[in-house]
Amino acid sequence: MSAASSAVGHNVISAEHITIKFGDFTAVDDVSFQIHKGELFGFLGPNGSGKTTIIRALCGLLPLSGGNATILGMDVRQHAAEIKQHVGYMAQKFGLYEDLTVEENLKFYAAAYGLSTARARTRIAELLELTGLEPYFHRRVTQLSGGWKQRLALACAIVHSPEIVFLDEPTAGIDPVARRSLWDLFFQLAGQGVTFFVTTHYMDEAERCGRLGYIYMSKLIALGTIRDLQQLPDANPAGTSRLEIEAPNAATLLTGMRQAPGVREATIFGRDLHALVETDRIENLKSLYPQCKMRMIEASLEDIFVTLTLHIMAEQAGAKR
Amino acid sequence: MNKLFFGLRPVCRKEFTHIVRDPTTLFFALLIPLLQLFLFGYAVDTNVRQVPTAIFDESQTQESRNLVQSFAASDVFLISSYVQSAPEMYSTMRSGKARVAIRIPYDYARNLQLGRTASVLVLVDGSDSSVAGTTMDAANGVALEESLARIPGLVSPAIEVRPSVLYNPSTRSANFFVPGLIAVLLQMMTILLIALSLVRERERGTLEQLKMTPIKPLGLMVGKMIPYGCLAFGELCLILTVMRWVFQVPIHGSVILLLLMSLPFLLTVLGLGLFISTRAHTQAEAFQLAMGTVLPSVFLSGYIFLISTMPAFFRGVSHIIPATYYIQVLRGIILRGSTFADLWVNALVLTLMGAAAILLAARQFVKQGAG
Numbered sequence: 001m002s003a004a005s006s007a008v009g010h011n012v013i014s015a016e017h018i019t020i021k022f023g024d025f026t027a028v029d030d031v032s033f034q035i036h037k038g039e040l041f042g043f044l045g046p047n048g049s050g051k052t053t054i055i056r057a058l059c060g061l062l063p064l065s066g067g068n069a070t071i072l073g074m075d076v077r078q079h080a081a082e083i084k085q086h087v088g089y090m091a092q093k094f095g096l097y098e099d100l101t102v103e104e105n106l107k108f109y110a111a112a113y114g115l116s117t118a119r120a121r122t123r124i125a126e127l128l129e130l131t132g133l134e135p136y137f138h139r140r141v142t143q144l145s146g147g148w149k150q151r152l153a154l155a156c157a158i159v160h161s162p163e164i165v166f167l168d169e170p171t172a173g174i175d176p177v178a179r180r181s182l183w184d185l186f187f188q189l190a191g192q193g194v195t196f197f198v199t200t201h202y203m204d205e206a207e208r209c210g211r212l213g214y215i216y217m218s219k220l221i222a223l224g225t226i227r228d229l230q231q232l233p234d235a236n237p238a239g240t241s242r243l244e245i246e247a248p249n250a251a252t253l254l255t256g257m258r259q260a261p262g263v264r265e266a267t268i269f270g271r272d273l274h275a276l277v278e279t280d281r282i283e284n285l286k287s288l289y290p291q292c293k294m295r296m297i298e299a300s301l302e303d304i305f306v307t308l309t310l311h312i313m314a315e316q317a318g319a320k321r
Numbered sequence: 322m323n324k325l326f327f328g329l330r331p332v333c334r335k336e337f338t339h340i341v342r343d344p345t346t347l348f349f350a351l352l353i354p355l356l357q358l359f360l361f362g363y364a365v366d367t368n369v370r371q372v373p374t375a376i377f378d379e380s381q382t383q384e385s386r387n388l389v390q391s392f393a394a395s396d397v398f399l400i401s402s403y404v405q406s407a408p409e410m411y412s413t414m415r416s417g418k419a420r421v422a423i424r425i426p427y428d429y430a431r432n433l434q435l436g437r438t439a440s441v442l443v444l445v446d447g448s449d450s451s452v453a454g455t456t457m458d459a460a461n462g463v464a465l466e467e468s469l470a471r472i473p474g475l476v477s478p479a480i481e482v483r484p485s486v487l488y489n490p491s492t493r494s495a496n497f498f499v500p501g502l503i504a505v506l507l508q509m510m511t512i513l514l515i516a517l518s519l520v521r522e523r524e525r526g527t528l529e530q531l532k533m534t535p536i537k538p539l540g541l542m543v544g545k546m547i548p549y550g551c552l553a554f555g556e557l558c559l560i561l562t563v564m565r566w567v568f569q570v571p572i573h574g575s576v577i578l579l580l581l582m583s584l585p586f587l588l589t590v591l592g593l594g595l596f597i598s599t600r601a602h603t604q605a606e607a608f609q610l611a612m613g614t615v616l617p618s619v620f621l622s623g624y625i626f627l628i629s630t631m632p633a634f635f636r637g638v639s640h641i642i643p644a645t646y647y648i649q650v651l652r653g654i655i656l657r658g659s660t661f662a663d664l665w666v667n668a669l670v671l672t673l674m675g676a677a678a679i680l681l682a683a684r685q686f687v688k689q690g691a692g
Contacts, residue, residue, distance in 0.1 A: 061532055084535050095530025097335065099342045104335070111331035112534040156530075 012037045012164055012195050013058065018067035020050075020057055027053045029218040030067070035197060035211075037163075040190050042209030043199040044305065050218045051199040052092070055166045058197075059089050072163060085113070088162035092169050094153030098141045102133055102152055105141060106159060113160035120159075127155040131185065147178025154185065158194075165189070167198045171205065183208060203302045214305055217316075221308055226301060234311050235304040240264060241282065242303060245273040246293040253289070260285055265307065274303060328536030332544025336518065340548055350514055351556055354506040358499070358560055362568050365498045369455035373401035375419035377410045382430035388441065391467055392423060397459040410444070420446040421456050433471070488573075488657045495568045500651040501624040503560050504644045507583075508590045508618055511553040512611045515545060515594035520607040523598075538683040546591045546679075553587050554580075564655075573658035582654070582664060585671035586647040592678025593643070599685040618644035646671050 013035040020028040028050045035041045045051050056062045058069055060080030069076045071083045096105055106127065110120035128134045131151040136144060141152065150170060158165060167186075171179045183205065186196055198209065206212055212229065214222040222229055229235060236242075247253050250273045257266045257273060262281025267274055274297070277285060286294060299307070340347055374392065378385050392398045401419055404410045413419045424442040432439035443460045447453045489496045522528040531541065557580070564570050572579065593614065601607035619625060621635055622644035628636055639645050646667040653659030661668075 059533055061529075081535065084533060087533070089530070089533040091526055091529050093526025093529070095525075095527040097339070097527060098525075100335070100338060104338060108331050108335045109534065111334075112328055112531070112536050114327070114535060 010037060011035065012072055013041075013070075013197065015054075015058070015069045016067055018054070018057065018069050019065045020053055020062060021065040026218055028057070031215070031220045032067075033213055033220065033223055035195060037195055038190055038193045040186060040196045040198065040208070040210050042206045042212045043197065043215065044201075044206055044212060045199075045215035049215045051215060052168055054215075055089070055168055055197065055199065059087055059166060060084065085160065086163050088157040088160070088165040090153050090157040090165070090167045090170055092172065094150065094157075096141050096149060096153055096156065101138055101140050102144070103137050105152060105156055109156040109159045115160065123159060123161070127159065130188070131155050145178075146174040147182070150174055150178065150182055151185070154182070158189070162194070164195045164197065167196065169199055169201065171200070171202065179205075203300070206301055212301075214308065216309055216312055219312075221312060222304070229301070229304050230299050232304070232308070235299055235307050237264070237276075237307075239279050240276050241279045242297050242299050243275050243277050243282070243285075243294045244269070244297045245275060245289070246271075247273060247289070248291065253292070257289075260288060265310070267306070269300075274300070276303070276307065325537060326540045326543055328534070328540030329544040329547075332536065332541050333547045336545055336548040339518070340552065347552075350510060350552065351559065354510050354556055355559060355563060357506055358502060358563055359567075361502055362495060362499050362564075365494055365502075368494055369452050370396050371399040372397055372420045372452060372456055373418065374398040374421040374423060375402045375404050375410060375413045376400055377404045377407070377422060377424040379427040380425045380429040384430040384433055385425045388425060388429075388463075388467060389423070391463050392460075395459055395463060397456060414444060414446060417446075420449070420452055421460075423460075496570050496656060497652070498624075499564050499568050499570050500655045501622075501648045503557070503564070503651055504586070504622070504647045505615065505618055505624060506560065507553060507557055507586070508644055509611070509615055510556060511549060511587060511590045512594040512597065512614060513608065514552065515549045515591055516598040516601065516607040516611050517604055518545060518549070519595060519598035520601050520604050524603060538686045539679075542595050542679060542683055542686070545595070546588075549594075550587050550591055553591075554583070557583055557587075570655065572655050574654035574660065578661060579651070579654045582650045582661075582668050583647070585668045585675060586643060586650070588675030589643040589671050589678060592675045592682060595682040596678050596685070599682050599689065617642055621645070622648055624648055643671060643674055 011034045013033075015034075016032050017030050018028060018032070019026065019030055031050075031054065043051050043054070053062065057064055058071060058076060060076050060083055064077065071079075072086055074083055076083060097108070100108070103124075106124045107120060110124060115123060128137065131154065133148065133151060133155065136148060136152075141149060144152065154165075154167075154170070171182055174182070179202075186198070187208075190196055198205070200206055207226065211225050212223070213220055214229075222232060222235075224232075245253075245257070250268055250271055253273060254266060254268060257263060257275060262278040262285060264276040264278070266276075282294070286292075376389055376392075378389065389400065393400050398421060402413060404413055404422070407424070410422045410424060414422050422444040424444070426440065426442070429439045429441065441464070443457070445453045445456050445460075519528070522531065561572075561576075561579070565572060594611065597610045597614075598607055601610055617638070621628075621631070621639045622642050623639065624644065628639050628645070631639065650659075650664050650667050653664050
């Protein structure tokens with residue numbers, strides 16, 4: 001595992017060899033990472049890989065079975081209550097009361113975090129301006145679209161001005177325009193020094209993150225900036241190259257291409273094929289498919305994660321045998 | 322203190338808003354117990370009267386007809402049919418057309434004339450125990466009366482028992498059952514409302530969000546108890562009004578005392594509802610658990626069956642059922658005019674039970690919060 005870090009500022013989240021078990025099942029296995037102030041950290045991995053579990057443990061909602069974690073220098077085991085005041089959390093099912101209005105939700109969470117009435121009023125005004133929820137202030141949540149609900153959920157999660165915000169798949173199921181404007185909001189807040197820890201399935205969202213972690217089968221198998229990940233030896237096996245293959249009808253070529261000598265992986269990307277090919281066989285492949293234009297490319301995030309996952313799966317299959 | 326109950330006010334305010342936002346739920350929550358009060362209040366009548374009775378008169382004499390007259394004259398028996406054979410008599414009983422059958426043998430009149438003991442067979446349907454008990458007593462009473470009438474020269478019996486019923490002189494069932502019913506209805510409604518309100522938060526994911534706020538478990542729980550407690554208290558007042566003016570059950574004791582003594586019971590059932598909600602993951606589960614508390618409160622609380630005649634084990638069980646204590650309070654104040662001095666133990670037990678339930682629920686909640 002790479003512990004690469006382009007350290008700027010100080011660590012606000014630090015996980016050292018954390019392990020979380022539910023009975024015999026190890027949901028999180030020896031995971032370590034550091035996150036710096038103002039960073040937008042993306043956490044990727046398939047469903048059930050342990051992303052949500054890590055967030056819940058860092059928020060003090062789940063006990064650690066092993067290892068240490070600190071938030072703003074406070075140990076999550078000892079200072080769970082104190083940590084809550086500095087951390088915002090937006091779960092997959094964001095915690096809005098659908099029968100209450102936008103105003104009532106905001107006021108409730110402001111009071112729940114112990115904000116004084118005066119402080120709550122100014123803070124809510126700030127949040128309305130930030131999220132653009134002003135026109136919906138007196139509407140019930142049921143009447144809002146998914147994108148506006150998400151904005152409200154974010155507003156509720158940061159009503160106490162936390163330094164760190166955990167977002168668990170914040171954009172699942174909302175339209176691309178709402179998604180982009182939500183991300184703009186994250187960047188705006190990150191610019192103010194708020195640290196974001198975001199889990200996502202979307203590669204385009206991952207690419208917006210400053211740094212990424214990739215978790216698979218309870219283990220963190222990659223960590224770093226996109227550049228770091230592109231240079232991982234496991235993502236670019238020695239003697240191979242990535243090719244973008246432009247073909248008149250890529251879909252019909254896929255099966256044949258996968259079986260062509262020297263081709264390790266091939267997949268469709270829009271109207272093209274992306275393939276991982278042994279470098280010394282490229283000329284051979286070009287002669288097999290004279291109708292195609294081929295050029296070398298850098299691995300995309302998806303390429304990297306697919307290669308890493310296949311690599312781990314092959315290792316595990318090997319270990320079993 | 323303030324720290325321990327942190328979050329109480331916002332939760333309480335939010336919960337009141339939920340209640341007024343959903344008038345349908347509110348309406349049914351208040352209406353259904355009232356409907357049940359009407360339904361059960363009118364249906365439950367344990368006074369046994371006019372039991373259908375079949376007569377198999379083999380004697381067919383003046384004497385036997387006199388005896389049948391005596392049975393018919395009591396309010397308990399209603400002569401519904403005459404049968405002509407023993408098999409017919411048994412089939413009438415089996416089919417349920419008659420609950421009692423009286424067989425007067427062919428030698429009835431002759432035995433009487435000869436001064437011998439004349440026997441009469443009275444068959445009683447034991448499938449309903451209260452009917453069986455009452456009819457047997459009544460049959461013995463008729464026989465005794467008939468026998469006394471045959472003693473020559475007897476002007477008045479040597480001993481006469483003059484019963485005088487205190488507290489519920491007309492022995493109306495409604496007076497006995499409606500106060501008990503209040504406990505059962507109040508319990509059902511309160512447990513259900515509060516348990517569902519917390520489980521709904523679990524289902525919708527808002528509970529997870531609440532756990533991330535500094536709200537303390539006791540703040541959350543008591544914050545939920547206040548609005549639902551108010552609702553239950555309002556329902557209690559409604560039910561008492563219906564009991565007094567519709568069922569005409571007079572309240573002999575102090576109404577203020579009755580209302581005050583209801584608070585410990587509400588505390589207990591609210592606590593019980595919260596405890597149930599920590600055990601249930603879905604609203605359906607919570608509903609089933611809440612319903613599970615109803616039957617013991619009906620059958621083992623003294624509401625229907627006398628606690629002192631229960632087997633020792635169930636007597637023990639009845640002592641851990643909150644409704645037991647509250648039904649004693651209700652019947653005491655409403656029917657007997659009991660005072661605080663008579664009932665303070667009940668209030669104390671209920672308060673302790675309530676506190677225990679809330680603390681257990683809060684502990685369970687903390688445990689779940691930490692995994």
